[in-house]
Amino acid sequence: MWKPDRHNPKPLYEQIADHLEQRISYGEFPPGSLLPSERKLAEQLGVNRSTVILAFGELRSMGIIESRPGSGTRVSKFKWGAVPKHTPNWKRYAEGGSFLPNLPFLRRIREALQQNPALIDFASGELSADLAPIEEMTELMGTNPYPSYLGYGHPQGYMPLRQAVASYLDRYRGIQATESSILITSGSQQSLYLITQCLLSPGDAVAIEDPSYHYSLPMFQSAGLRLVRLPADEEGILPEEIRSLHKKHRIKMIFVNPNFQNPTGTLLSDDRRGALLEVASELGLPIVEDDPYSLTDYEGIPRSPLKSMDRVGSILHIGSFSKMAAAGLRVGWMVAPHSIVERLADARQQMDFGLSVIPQQVAARFLESPYFEPHLHRLRTQLRRKRDLLVEALQQELPDSVRFHVPQGGIHLWCRLVPSVSDAKLLEEAIKKGVVFVPGSVYGSDSGYVRFTFGRAKAEEIGPGIAKFAEALRGLTDSFPTVKKAK
Structure with missing residues (x-):
């Protein structure tokens, strides 16, 4: 957030007035829109309220803003001597749409x-x-700082990274996967978004842990999904509850975070892992396994993921660099049947034509480097x-x-x-x-x-x-x- 420069010889109130005038001219505050109150703006900018009062007075003298008792301070509709006849109601647009805001x-x-x-x-x-391996990644990029091609990449992601992820999954997670069954995403969040938008329909019921990080994601409600809570205790979810929940709600998919679950930090017990796979197979239900924390096991012996036990291909496995290297790389992956990967890769290409190749190259090099372990x-x-x-x-x-x-x-x-x-x-x-x-x-x-x-x-x-x-x-x-x- 912008703040006035106290070392600048220009008075603080003039800096604030200039900044607000610029934002108004850029259309961030259209004619007729309400500005923050003097008190709130002063808190945001770290100045006295009297400074903001002076800044507002400067703008008011130029006819840029107007104040009315009980109505606050608004951008003037008569700015530049013209009355806008068709100013969009941006507040209505901001509150509309099907994609819900954060909680x-x-x-x-x-x-x-x-x-x-x-x-x-x-x-x-x-x-x-x-905790991020900044020095290691900087050194790795210094050996060959730029990729040979900076155009749009493969819809599934940078091939060397998919190959590196396949090797990583085999070595560290016991998951057998080829590069054709791996989709590179901009973190676990995008993987979940693609699943909710492309593989499910409005009105579908999905089971999530109770409590669950997934409950905090409005993307589920934005997709029109019904969230069914799956009871859990200190050993994780209770798989025997799935049958009754499926019978009652016709569940279409199960979302779990079995290793050091967010937010509870619990581990799904071995017995319950087997029971979960058995009941999901019996009912023909896909499981989305979100697995960001496994390699943070403090004993250095990570619990095997559900995907490593999957014999019928019912699990979509999601991983990410965010919790084991650097969230800013925005690199994650999904392991899924090839038909699902193709479907989601097509959707993701419509969104952004694929991820930047540079962070994918950094991630690929780091996974295969001697710095990783x-x-x-x-x-x-x-x-x-x-x-x-x-x-x-x-x-x-x-x-x-x-x-x-x-x-x-x-x-x-x-x-x-x-x-x-x-x-x-x-x-x-x-x-x-x-x-x-x-x-x-x-x-x-x-x-x-x-x-x-x-x-x-x-x-x-x-x-x-x-x-x-x-x-x-x-x-x-x-x-x-x-x-x-x-x-």
């Missing part, structure tokens, strides 16, 4: 992080910069350390007020608060204290659960971050015990 809590978290980057971030599901070892070590710091901080700050299962991999820790408090009030109070997290209701749970993601925060921020969270929590109730600080 309000997620939009609030994003807004808070944009306004105050200093917030300690337990919300973002990505790795911190120090040492990076995984360092990643697991650092994530385990962050998890331990988080657990230690929760036990110290809120010893009798949170209940949680300690994950053995992944980047999430799922907590139940005792007693429960309002998600909205707790989030706002935490933001005031300087920390953000994701309320559990985002993932379909009842109020009183929170997800702490420890991949993004720096190790030295974790303790202070939980202290801020505890302060916010105690500010909402007097039933929490006094914290006993370690000597």
Whole structure:
């Protein structure tokens, strides 16, 4: 977000006025549109309200904006001496369409992080910069920095990357796949989007874990799908429930995250993996296996994916670089029957004519390089350390007020608060204290659960971050015990 330059000799109010005039001239604020209030704009820009009042006064004197008591400040409809006769109602368009916006809590978290980057971030599901193999990738690209061709690539993705992914899946995940059964995507999110848009129809019912990251994705509702919750406990989903849910709702597909599930961090037990495959095969149901966290297993012995046990071809396996290397590469993959790959590749080509070849080349080189395994070892070590710091901080700050299962991999820790408090009030109070997290209701749970993601925060921020969270929590109730600080 733009902010005025305090080292610029031009007064702050003039910088703000110039910036707003530019945005108005570009059509970002069309004639008649409402501007942010003086107080809100001052908070966003980090200036005094009086500075914004001066900036608005400057624009008002030029006839660019107009203010009316009780109606706020709007862009003048009489700018340049002409009345626009057919200005589109952009507000109506922004609120229309079939693709739904993100959930309000997620939009609030994003807004808070944009306004105050200093917030300690337990919300973002990505790795911190120090965990990404930046130096290794830079060195790999330095040996041959540019691909020989920069035109549109193959609809399924860069061939050397598909070959590298096939080797990776065989070596690390026990999955047998050829490059023709692999589709390269811009991360797991695009894989899910293609599946919901191309393989399912409005009105179809799909089963998701309860709670589930998938519950937080409006793309399912945008596609007109009905979400059916599949009960789960500390060992993962209960496969025996699928038959009754299928009979009642005619489920068309099952979405699971069996290894260090988001948000709970649980592992689907071996017995239940076999039972899930058996019931899915019996009912002829495809399973979408979202598997981003397996290689973060802190013991270094990742649990085998469901796809490695698949003998009838019923599983669509999704993977990504985001949780094991760098989210910014935007490289993911899907393993599926060739007919499905062709269908989704055709759809994806209509969307963007394929991914950029450069990040695909970086990913291919990194997968096949001698840097890959040492990076995984360092990643697991650092994530385990962050998890331990988080657990230690929760036990110290809120010893009798949170209940949680300690994950053995992944980047999430799922907590139940005792007693429960309002998600909205707790989030706002935490933001005031300087920390953000994701309320559990985002993932379909009842109020009183929170997800702490420890991949993004720096190790030295974790303790202070939980202290801020505890302060916010105690500010909402007097039933929490006094914290006993370690000597």
